[in-house]
Amino acid sequence: MSRNKSKNINLKKVTLAVIDCLIPIVVMIFSQVLSIIAPPKILSILAGVSSDNISDIKNFSYYYIVLQALIYMIVFILLMKLFLKAYYKENIFKQILKGRINIIWIMIPVVYISIIDFIYFIFVNGEFIFSKVDNESFFVTLIYLVLFTSLAAPIIEELIFRGVIAERVKEKYGKNIALIISSILFALCHNMNARFNDSTSIIMFISITLIGVLLFIIKDRFDSLYASIIFHSIYNLLSEIVPIASKANYNKYWPVSYQVNSDNILLTGGEYGTTASIITICVTIIIIFLVIYLSKNKKYE
Numbered sequence: 001m002s003r004n005k006s007k008n009i010n011l012k013k014v015t016l017a018v019i020d021c022l023i024p025i026v027v028m029i030f031s032q033v034l035s036i037i038a039p040p041k042i043l044s045i046l047a048g049v050s051s052d053n054i055s056d057i058k059n060f061s062y063y064y065i066v067l068q069a070l071i072y073m074i075v076f077i078l079l080m081k082l083f084l085k086a087y088y089k090e091n092i093f094k095q096i097l098k099g100r101i102n103i104i105w106i107m108i109p110v111v112y113i114s115i116i117d118f119i120y121f122i123f124v125n126g127e128f129i130f131s132k133v134d135n136e137s138f139f140v141t142l143i144y145l146v147l148f149t150s151l152a153a154p155i156i157e158e159l160i161f162r163g164v165i166a167e168r169v170k171e172k173y174g175k176n177i178a179l180i181i182s183s184i185l186f187a188l189c190h191n192m193n194a195r196f197n198d199s200t201s202i203i204m205f206i207s208i209t210l211i212g213v214l215l216f217i218i219k220d221r222f223d224s225l226y227a228s229i230i231f232h233s234i235y236n237l238l239s240e241i242v243p244i245a246s247k248a249n250y251n252k253y254w255p256v257s258y259q260v261n262s263d264n265i266l267l268t269g270g271e272y273g274t275t276a277s278i279i280t281i282c283v284t285i286i287i288i289f290l291v292i293y294l295s296k297n298k299k300y301e
Contacts, residue, residue: 013172020168021185023087024160027079028189031156035072039064061140069147076156080164104294105227108218109234112287117258119279120244124267126260128242129250137253145240154232161186161212162219162228175220183212200265204276210284211275217288221295244274 040054043064047057054060120126133141161182170178187208191201219228243251244258246268251257260268269276 017169017172021165021181023083024080024164025185025189027076027083028156028160031072031076031079034075035068038071039067042067061136062143065140065143065147069152072148073152073156076159080159084164101226101230102222105218105222105230106234108287108291108294109231109238111290112283113235113238115283115286116239116274116280117242117244119283120258120260120274124260124279125262126244126258129257129259131252131255131257133253133255138255141251141253145237149240150233150237154229154236157186157189158215158219158225158229158232161189162215163225166216166219179213179216179220182216183209186212186215200270200272200276203265203278203281204269204272207276207281207284210281210288214284214288214291217291217295221291239275246270249273 040051043057043060044051044054047054049057057063165185166178166182169181173181187205190208191205215228215232218231219225240251240254242256242258243254244260245251246260246263249268249271250259262268265276266278268274269280274280
C-alpha cells in the first residue's frame, strides 16, 4: 500500500515538473506566433489600408520588425507574470534577476567568439566575401539583429531556460538535474525544425545542449541571470557581425561574411551554420572550464 502511495507521489511530482517546464515554453511559442501575426494587422489599421496592400506602407519592413520584437517581449512578460502569480504562487523573476553587472560577464562571450573566429580565419580555408547590399535590406537585417536576435531572444530564452525551468527543476530534483533538463530543452526548442535523421542535426543538438550547459553554469556560478542574458546577447550579436558559413548558406543580406571553402559539415555546420560545427563544440567545452575557474577566483565575483 505504501509502495503504491510512493509511486503516486513520485508520478505527481514528475507531472508537476513537466508542467513547470511546459508552461514557459508554450507561452514563448504563443508570443512568437502572435508577434508574427499581429504586426501586419496593427500596421494596416494604423495606416488605414487593407491587409492586401500592407506592403505598400513606406518603411513597412522596419515597422514590422520593431513591432515584432516589442510584441514578443511584452506579451511574453505579461503572460509569464500572470502564470507566475496564478500557478507558481511566487515571483521567480525577483529571485533570479539580481546582482550587479560585472565586466567579466562581457569579456567571456567576447573571448568565446574571438577564439572561434580566430580558428576559422587562420586555420580553416576560406575567404572574406564583400557583398553589395541595398540600404533597405541592410538596415532591415541590422534592426532584426539588434532588436530580435540580440535583445528579445536572449532575454526571453534566459528567463525561460535558466530562469523559470532551471529554478523549478532545481527546487525539486537538485542542481545537476536542472542543468541537464534545462540544457536539453533549450537545444530541443532550437531544433524544432530539425529532422534528426542526419549528422548535422545531431551535431547541432549536441552543440546547443553544451551552450545551454555553459549558460547554466554562468548563471549559477555568478549567481545572476543577468550574467547569462549578457553572455547570450553578446554571443548572438558578435556571431553575426562577420557571419561564417559555407558557400550555400552565407548571408547575402549582410555586407561582409567569411565563406568556408569546404563541404565538410563538421566545419561548416551545414544549414545550421557554425553553431553546429565541431569547432564551436570544442571551444564551448574550453569556455565551460574557463568559467568554472574564473568563478572560483574571488577576484571575479
